[in-house]
Amino acid sequence: MSRIGKKPITIPPKVKVVVNGDSSVLVEGPKGKLEWKLPASISAKVDGEILAVERSSEQREDKALHGLSRSLLSNMILGVTNGFKRNMEIHGVGFKAAVQGTLLNLSLGKSHPIHFNIPEGVKITVTDNTKLSIEGIDNQVVGQCAANIRAYYPPEPYKGKGVRFAGEQLRRKEGKTVQ
Structure with missing residues (x-):
């Protein structure tokens, strides 16, 4: 039996969980509601x-x-009670970010500004033009x-410029030396 799968999930008092007949699970809480369709071999x-959570067979995939x-399902319950948050930092001279409505505008030293569409259910706040906070109830989103934001300019190891997660350790490299 799956060690993670066999552990039961405790439902907090403010959360309502409904399992529909077509094997979809609806989780409703103080921050919102999430729905997910279970795989065919899994039931809740x-x-x-x-x-x-139970499975119908002992096959490896199941x-x-x-x-x-x-x-x-555990992440859905955590999301509707506490929510999820990712903090990011932008490093580099002249690199900055700003939120305008549903767009995140990034200036990352390229020849053009980058316009990132903020997905529904996600809230992005920018402080000091270089610190991003991404919040929402769906951990995957x-x-x-x-x-996706980090992929626009991943941190590079020579100067350390780029977009990185807060607390991310960057392995720095030495440049070439002239002989």
Whole structure:
């Protein structure tokens, strides 16, 4: 049995979990609501304040989906209660960011400004023009949004310029020496 999948999920008092007949799970809480369709071989049961995830067979793929489903449902419950947050930093001379409506405008030393469409359900705040805070209730969307922003200018090892996660350790390299 999957070690992660067999652990039951406790449902906090402010959260409402509904398992529909077509194997979709709806999680509603103080910050919003999320819905996810379970894989065909996985089922979920709500018993009081406990959500249990079960699988129909012992095949390898089903075992993997069992743990995955349990983790995703747990993240949904955490998201509607606390939410998820990723902090990012922009390093480089003249590099800055600004939010205008549903667009994040990035100036990253390229010949053109970068306009990033903020996904629905995600809130981005910019402080000091170089610090980004990405918040939302869906962990996958928040993480993917942060990864997409980082991909515009990943940190480079020689000067350390680029977009990075807060607290990310960057391995610096020495440049070539003239002989």
